[in-house]
Amino acid sequence: MPKGRVSIVVERCKACGFCVEFCPTHVLALSSAFNSKGYHPPHVVHPEKCSGCDLCGMYCPDFAIFATKVDPAKGGDK
Amino acid sequence: MPDSLINDPVNPAVNPVEPFLRSDRMPSIWCPGCGIGTTVNSFARALIDSKIDLQSLALVSGIGCTGRVAGYVKLDSFHTTHGRAIPFATGLKLANPKLNVIVYSGDGDLSAIGGNHLIHAARRNIDLKVICVNNLIYAMTGGQTAPTTPEHSTTSTNPYGVFEPAFNLPHLVEAAGAVYVARWTTFHVRQLTRSIGEAFQKKGFSFIEVISPCPTLYQRRNKMGDGLDAMKFYKEKSKVRNGAPTSEVGLTMTGEIVVGKFVDRERPDYQTLMRAQYAESLGERFVEQAEMVCS
Ligand SMILES: Cc1ncc(C[n+]2csc(CCOP(=O)(O)OP(=O)(O)O)c2C)c(N)n1
Ligand code: SF4
Ligand SMILES: [Mg+2]
Numbered sequence: 001m002p003k004g005r006v007s008i009v010v011e012r013c014k015a016c017g018f019c020v021e022f023c024p025t026h027v028l029a030l031s032s033a034f035n036s037k038g039y040h041p042p043h044v045v046h047p048e049k050c051s052g053c054d055l056c057g058m059y060c061p062d063f064a065i066f067a068t069k070v071d072p073a074k075g076g077d078k
Numbered sequence: 079m080p081d082s083l084i085n086d087p088v089n090p091a092v093n094p095v096e097p098f099l100r101s102d103r104m105p106s107i108w109c110p111g112c113g114i115g116t117t118v119n120s121f122a123r124a125l126i127d128s129k130i131d132l133q134s135l136a137l138v139s140g141i142g143c144t145g146r147v148a149g150y151v152k153l154d155s156f157h158t159t160h161g162r163a164i165p166f167a168t169g170l171k172l173a174n175p176k177l178n179v180i181v182y183s184g185d186g187d188l189s190a191i192g193g194n195h196l197i198h199a200a201r202r203n204i205d206l207k208v209i210c211v212n213n214l215i216y217a218m219t220g221g222q223t224a225p226t227t228p229e230h231s232t233t234s235t236n237p238y239g240v241f242e243p244a245f246n247l248p249h250l251v252e253a254a255g256a257v258y259v260a261r262w263t264t265f266h267v268r269q270l271t272r273s274i275g276e277a278f279q280k281k282g283f284s285f286i287e288v289i290s291p292c293p294t295l296y297q298r299r300n301k302m303g304d305g306l307d308a309m310k311f312y313k314e315k316s317k318v319r320n321g322a323p324t325s326e327v328g329l330t331m332t333g334e335i336v337v338g339k340f341v342d343r344e345r346p347d348y349q350t351l352m353r354a355q356y357a358e359s360l361g362e363r364f365v366e367q368a369e370m371v372c373s
Contacts, residue, residue, distance in 0.1 A: 009093070012104055012105045014109075014110035014111070015110060016110050016111040016304075016305050017306045018305070018306060018309060021309065022309075039110065057095075057119075058116075058119060058123065058267040058268070059119075060115070060116070061106075061111075061112060061113060061114065061116040061264075062115055063095055063096070063099060063115070063119065064105075066094065066095075068091045
């Protein structure tokens with residue numbers, strides 16, 4: 001079970017790629033889908049690798065992504 | 079759109095920085111890959127970590143892309159005229175000494191048109207926390223040379239290359255009297271967050287310079303790629319040297335970027351000196367004014 005979960009606010013994303021580049025465990029990739037402004041937001045390609053460190057959230061200039069720790073007992077957010 | 083692009087509706091989580099933002103104003107006007115938003119993100123996280131009372135905060139910006147910060151934070155904030163963030167903030171602080179006043183502005187705003195205010199606020203040691211987003215350019219107005227633009231860069235006003243020497247901001251503000259001086263880049267999000275938290279603890283003029291990408295007007299004209307390329311460049315070229323003599327931390331276009339906390343010292347701030355002077359000169363006739371309450 002992954003230790004963290006990523007949430008993405010698709011419509012805020014401008015596809016700078018900071019989160020994809022700096023995720024230490026390479027959870028993310030830019031998707032081929034568009035948001036309504038025409039950007040390609042990231043999507044989760046390796047959910048099992050997310051540690052919930054929220055480094056993606058710290059780097060995001062658009063407040064469009066963040067990660068939360070998952071409580072293994074509840075299977076939900078801590 | 080694939081499911082992984084949508085927030086989990088069963089288990090919605092909230093971005094920890096959301097309470098500090100005017101969410102209704104998002105997405106911001108900043109370009110894709112602009113670093114200003116990342117600095118705001120670190121700033122919001124410093125507010126979370128320091129558990130500072132948000133009612134005690136006021137944020138003042140000048141004009142420029144960075145100046146827009148005042149409009150995106152859910153704090154008492156003011157977007158003042160170009161170069162005048164520091165004088166406006168000084169007025170706030172003098173009228174209401176209990177306020178924690180933050181100045182959040184660009185390199186051009188703070189060191190060109192506002193350069194005199196910068197050095198004199200540092201000299202007087204006014205208790206302000208200044209966050210200077212240094213994208214090495216006047217961004218909002220089309221990429222003109224700023225006092226911070228490194229030599230040999232190309233700008234819209236120096237199409238054959240910048241030949242004038244740039245300001246080394248940490249050195250300038252240290253010489254003028256700042257009590258806390260640090261520099262980070264937008265790559266150093268954790269360190270920047272910690273530095274902003276430290277500045278909240280200081281009494282006196284604190285200055286944090288954040289080197290930040292402007293892909294649209296600086297990177298592009300200098301063939302330095304996009305925002306992500308700038309981030310990788312910062313990662314590669316930055317050297318952490320806490321306590322480095324600020325005379326040695328000047329920036330060049332492609333050379334090393336020295337980052338770290340350079341100055342952390344104590345010096346009585348303006349209002350402490352003012353009270354001491356009045357108490358000494360006026361004796362019993364000096365009565366502290368009752369706290370001002372704005373209604
Ligand atoms: C009195 C006055 N002079 C000039 C301007 C034009 N102006 C607006 S922003 C700016 C420079 C901003 O540069 P900086 O502070 O570095 O902000 P950035 O856009 O790079 O974040 C200038 C010259 C103005 N708005 N007001
Ligand atoms: S012009 Fe430069 S500084 Fe302004 S929003 Fe765009 S990238 Fe950011
Ligand atoms: Mg600038």
